[in-house]
Amino acid sequence: MNLFRILTAVIGLSALALFAASIPTFYTQLRDYCSLQPCQSFYVPPPPAGWLAAHHVTPGQYAFSYEVIYAVFGFVYVLAGMLIYYKKPNEWLGLLGTMMLMSLGTTFTPITSALMQYPWLTYPFRIIEGLGFAAFILFFFMFPTGKFVPKWSMIAAFLVIGVRVPGMLAPGTILDIQYWSQILMFVWLFGWASCLIGVQIYRYKREMKPLERQQTKWVVYGLVVSLSGLLGFTIIYIIWQSAFDSDPYLTYLMEVCIHFSMLIIAVTLMMAILKHRLWDIDPLMNRTLVYGILTACVVGVYALSIGYFSKLLNGQHHWFASVVATGIVAVMFAPVKAKLQRWINRLMYGEQDDPQSVLVKLGKKLEEPMPPEEVLRLVVRTIKEALRLPYASLLLTQGNRGIVQIEDGSPQPDCHEYGVVHQGEQVAKLLLAPRGPGETFTASDRSFLETLMHQAATIVNSVKISLDVKLLAEDLQESRERLVLAREEERRRLRSNLHDDLAPRLAALAFTTAAAEELLESDPATSKGILAELRTTIRSTVSEVRSLVHNLRPPALDELGLIGAIRERINDVISPFQRFQQGGHLQGLHIELDAPDRLAELPAAVEVAAYRIATEGIVNVVRHSGATHCHVVVQHNEERAQLTLEITDNGRGLRPAENRGSTGGIGLASMRERAEELGGSFHIESLPQGGTKLMAALPTNE
Known part of the structure; x- marks a missing residue:
């Protein structure tokens, strides 16, 4: 590093010394020789014979005017290089930048060629x-990290240097690319400039941090503007060379433009290396593109108008042609600028300056019939494309199905989250990735997004309602299917009981009765025994019929009502367990029933469901909780037409994924199904202080 620092200082001071020594020599040569005849040290052709005298310009003034351009250009580059060397003496890129600026500043102009x-x-x-050109190529291929990324960029950099530097050391020989063809020179210039810009774009998208991205924007901006100016003005000179050679004023203006455009490299490079907190360059790039393209359009229209009307006037440059061309330019300037500004804004930032048109386009697309999911996808895609973002995602919570995610683009690690709010309620979340890693959304981006989301929230809410209705319909259909299956299963069981058990018994009773009738006169004693056996069978059959009816609807509900039936069931269930637990110790479980003495008349299905849920819950407490106290609450809210059932105990709590069965074959899932079949709700949870709480709500409207 020390050796390279010393080498940089030696090269820079040598270049400055050559440049300073060349200034008086160049002025003398330009005044005494090059203003009158072509010179090898000055590439600008001399003015036509007699032009200086005709325009009252002395050779000294002519020489001084050109020397001012070159001297200002050179000293700006030298000062920029010296400042970077002073601020960054221990960095490779800083030293490369110093060598590049001081070498190019002193050799780009024809001043030093006077020596x-x-x-x-x-x-x-x-x-x-x-060395200055090699430093220029290496600097831009390695900026801003100081490394060749991607790896092939090192080959490209040394290939560019290897093609051009030998020709600089031996100009006019076979080693010089200009020796072969001027067109080949332009192809080479365009090729390495494109490669250089491509490398920076690759790094910008994949490798750089936010500050490095901002530095790259400044450097690439200066490089593109400078090289575009150099290439553009050179092409203009080649096309209209005869016009420039015949008018020294135009030639001088061309030199000013070329050197001024090349000064932008020094300014932007110095800012990128030395300034820690860079200004946002996006507005500057925006204005440069707008006014650059606008200037080209104005000049082109003006030139075409002058040429067209001059041709109409028999090839004479008449004042009328100038007036008409100026009028055309003045009329088209404002609308062209407005449209061009909108196009550039849309290219860089999306359609943030025209949210109304985005909403109109979205509304037209929504006129077409499409599924709810496609509507959400359209909204997400519209926001993503309107802001030119790489990724957008919408997260929508849909009932008990979890979160529905609609995505567009490639997922990014760094996303900003925004709430989609409708009537004060957040209905969804929107995840947006910025245009580049580490970047943020500007104030205009946020303003546009707020306007767009305010309108999109209504669409998202409507889709959410539609999806919820669809989900409810699916759940309803599923419940209907379960009800049908349960009903058919119950019918099958009844049919089996009647056909396989009760029917044969009744048939047997008929045969037994017939036998007793035949033996009544001949063998009364046997007939009497048959009738006694018949009486026992009839009693057993009646008991089974009662059991069958009890399974359809507990008789206690008709005899005692819901509260009385639950109270009786509590006594029946707890009595076998009050003596001993499985370990043989006294249980001492106390069950408290908190309910009104009488309830208003309830639908039969509600009574059965409430009774089944209550008895199963109590059985679970007795058998599995290990509790000492259980509190059962039954309430009927007639205004809300709702019966609520709550069972709380102080036992061990509910184990995960618990779904035990009971004597009636009804587990936790069955209790939930009974509640949901009637349009009610069921919830069970473990309490923080220990124990379990079961809650069921059943609608009582017919």
Whole structure:
């Protein structure tokens, strides 16, 4: 590093010394020779014979005007290089930047070529020029990380240097690319410039941090503007060379434009290296694109108008043609600028400056019939495309089905979250990835997003309602299917009981009765025994019929009502367990029933469901909880037409995924199904202080 720092200082000071020594020599040559005849040290052709005298310009004034351009250009580059060397003496890129700026600043202009009359200074000049170009290529291929990324960029950099630097050391020979063809020179220039910009774009998208991205924006901006100016003005000169050669004013203006455009490299490079907190360059890039394209359009329209009307006037440049061309430019300027500004804004930021058109397009697309999910996808895609974002996602909570996620684009690690709010309630979440990693949304982005989401919230809420209705319909259909299956299963069981058990018994009773009738006169004693056996069978059959009826609807509900039936069931269930637990210790469980003495008349299905849920819950407490106290609450809210049942105990709590069965074959899932079949709700949870709480709510409207 120390050796390279010393080498940089030596090359920079040598270049500055050559440049300073060349200034008076260049002025003398330009005044005495090059203003009157072509010179090898000055590439600008001399003015036509007699032009200086006709325009009252002395050779000294002519020489001084050009020397001012070149001297200002050179010293700006030298000062920029010296400042970077002073601020960044221990960084490779800083030293490369110093060598590049000081070498290019002193060799890009024709001032130092005035010393070529001294052969011993020729090779130092060419070496400095070659080193400056090599430093330029290496700097931009390695900026801002100081590494070649991707790896092939190192090959490209040294290939560009290898093609051009030998020609700088030996100009006019077979090693010089300009020796072969001027067109080949332009192809080479365009090729390495495109490669350089492509490398920076690749790094910008994949490798750089936010500050490095901002630095790259400044450097690439300066490089693109400068090289575009150099290439554009050079092409203009080649196309209209005869016009420039005949008018020295135009030639001088061309030199000013070329060197001014190249000064942008030094300014932007110095800002990117030295300034820690860079200004946002996006507005500057926006204005540069707008006014650059607008200027090209204005100049093109003006030139075409002048040419067209001059042709109409028999090839004469008449004042009428100038007036008409100026009028055309003035009329088209404002609308072209407005449309161009909108196009550039849309290219860089999306459609944030015109939310109304985005909403209109979205509304037209929504006129077409489409599924709810596609509507959400359309909203997400519209927001993503309107802001030119790489990724957008909408998270929508849909009942008990979890979260529905609609995505568009490639998922990004860094996303900003926004709530989609409708009538004060958040109905969804919107995840948006910024245009680049580490970037944030601007104030105009947020304003546009707020406007768009305010309108999109209504659409999202409508889709959410539609999806909830669809989900409810699916649940209802599923419940209907379960009810039908349960009903058919119950019918099958009844049919089996009647056909396989009760029917044969009744048939047997008929045969037994017939036998007793035949033996009544011949063998009364046997007939009497048959009738006694018949009486026992009839009693057993009646008991089974009662059991069958009890399974359809507990008789206690008709005899005692819901509260009385639950109270009786509590006594029946707890009595066997009050003596001992499984370990043989006294249980001492106390069950408290908190309910009104009488309830209003309830639908039969509600009574059965409430009774089944209550008895199963109590059985679970007795058998599995290990509790000492259980509190059963039954309430009927006639205004809300709802019967609520609550069972709380102080036992061990509910184990995960518990779903035990009881004597009636009804587990936790069965209790939930009974409640949901009637349009009610069921919930069971473990309490923080210990124990379990079961809650069921059943609608009582018919």
